[in-house]
Amino acid sequence: MITSVDPALALTIRREESLTSIIRREIERMIDERELNPGDWVNEAMLASRLKVSRGPVREACRGLEQSGLLQVVVNRGVFVRKIEPKDAAELYDLRAALFALAGRLLAPKITKTQVAVLRKLVNAMDRAASAEGDLDKYYPLNLEYHRKLFEFAGNARLLATYLSLVRELHLFRRRALEPSGRMADSNAEHRRILDAIAAHDAEGASRLMEAHVLASKGRSETEASDTK
Amino acid sequence: MITSVDPALALTIRREESLTSIIRREIERMIDERELNPGDWVNEAMLASRLKVSRGPVREACRGLEQSGLLQVVVNRGVFVRKIEPKDAAELYDLRAALFALAGRLLAPKITKTQVAVLRKLVNAMDRAASAEGDLDKYYPLNLEYHRKLFEFAGNARLLATYLSLVRELHLFRRRALEPSGRMADSNAEHRRILDAIAAHDAEGASRLMEAHVLASKGRSETEASDTK
DNA sequence: AAATCGAAAATCGTCGACGATTAGCTATTG
DNA sequence: CAATAGCTAATCGTCGACGATTTTCGATTT
Incomplete structure (x- = not known):
């Protein structure tokens, strides 16, 4: 369902794709493969340093993922993988x-x-x-x-x-x-x-x-x- | 359909709402009231200065609006109000x-x-x-x-x-x-x-x-x- | 010992700045 | 005169930093 691309490679290639979209795919992959589980807290800074980018693109990716229902954002507390009851x-x-x-x-x-x-x-x-x-x-x-x-x-x-x-x-x-x-x-x-x-x-x-x-x-x-x- | 709140007032009150969500509502309002029309270009910097905020929250708001289908983001060119054919x-x-x-x-x-x-x-x-x-x-x-x-x-x-x-x-x-x-x-x-x-x-x-x-x-x-x- | 309070650390929200890319304009050439 | 090339200005993408808020954890009190 989610096309898997080596993030590091994608980082060098892009120029026609923003970091935000790459990070979004990466987060989707992590959820898909259960590296992140429902309820888990998504640490912006950690994700950013792990992907060797700043927090800006990470935050933008999260806002998109929030709208599509995969993440849940709580003001001043952070973003979490959505829990489906x-x-x-x-x-x-x-x-x-x-x-x-x-x-x-x-x-x-x-x-x-x-x-x-x-x-x-x-x-x-x-x-x-x-x-x-x-x-x-x-x-x-x-x-x-x-x-x-x-x-x-x-x-x-x-x-x-x-x-x-x-x-x-x-x-x-x-x-x-x-x-x-x-x-x-x-x-x-x-x-x-x-x-x-x-x-x-x-x-x-x-x-x-x-x-x-x-x-x-x-x-x-x-x-x-x-x-x- | 879109709850209209005076942006300036909301800016002072918040503390339980991020700038991003306020800006998102403001953009929705602008589209709703035809201040922005389909195909129009949404200038990040202009919007930011008009709302007295930096570009960060504006960009985050746009990423959410993109996912919900109201805006269209073109890499390195900017965001546009989506055209519905x-x-x-x-x-x-x-x-x-x-x-x-x-x-x-x-x-x-x-x-x-x-x-x-x-x-x-x-x-x-x-x-x-x-x-x-x-x-x-x-x-x-x-x-x-x-x-x-x-x-x-x-x-x-x-x-x-x-x-x-x-x-x-x-x-x-x-x-x-x-x-x-x-x-x-x-x-x-x-x-x-x-x-x-x-x-x-x-x-x-x-x-x-x-x-x-x-x-x-x-x-x-x-x-x-x-x-x- | 349990609960409450307070200080310190961690994290979030926001900002301003810098290089990279694109668009617009002018000048040059055929 | 049309078309192309090059330069300039405007805008985007990304980054690092700072104050504000929340959480953590130990000290104090009951």
């Missing part, structure tokens, strides 16, 4: 479902044969991952990619951006926030039905199926929220 | 419709009598504004308020935040981006039907009505985009 996560899941409904409705009428092929390839790959010992490590990224492609193909840039930002927040709540609700094989069967509906240009059907498919992971997150952590 | 606006309208569908589905099962009363009061007020010479200046803010309340009552904070940010962007595209698609009376009749469905706890009905109601303004924006410029 189960309640927040539930809200995000609902929002995600609504976005999927829209994606399906937009995509079904306009999908091309090439795009169908791309999606079908992903579904097949997931089938293999699901049958081979149920390898979630293989299944999960494919699942993420499949869902993402649905939004890319939907052709609404703003919808895609909103979806990605939302997924990033959800991963803050749980690393595998979007794993299939039931068995992988069952989940992928739904992927296949969704793809069929889209390929048949059935907007309403695709929209309904996608929303339902995605709402399942919400229910799952709620039942697990009690025993996890 | 008709294509972007169409995307936002679609997104808005999807959000309304979700709001309706969430709100219908849980709305209280008090909330219904609040909404009904707004609808009645809009009726008066619509009949009295069709006063759009009176109708428009009520319309905005009515829609906003639907999201507030839906009880999903993140949904509300997304909606508000989206409306703010839409107003960047056109000051009256959300005016009724047909005659005010007709539009308000839809408001009444929506309210009835919600009051009757009909989630699916409300969801469908709200989405349709809101999609109408998209169609309108597209037909006007050609002659309004």
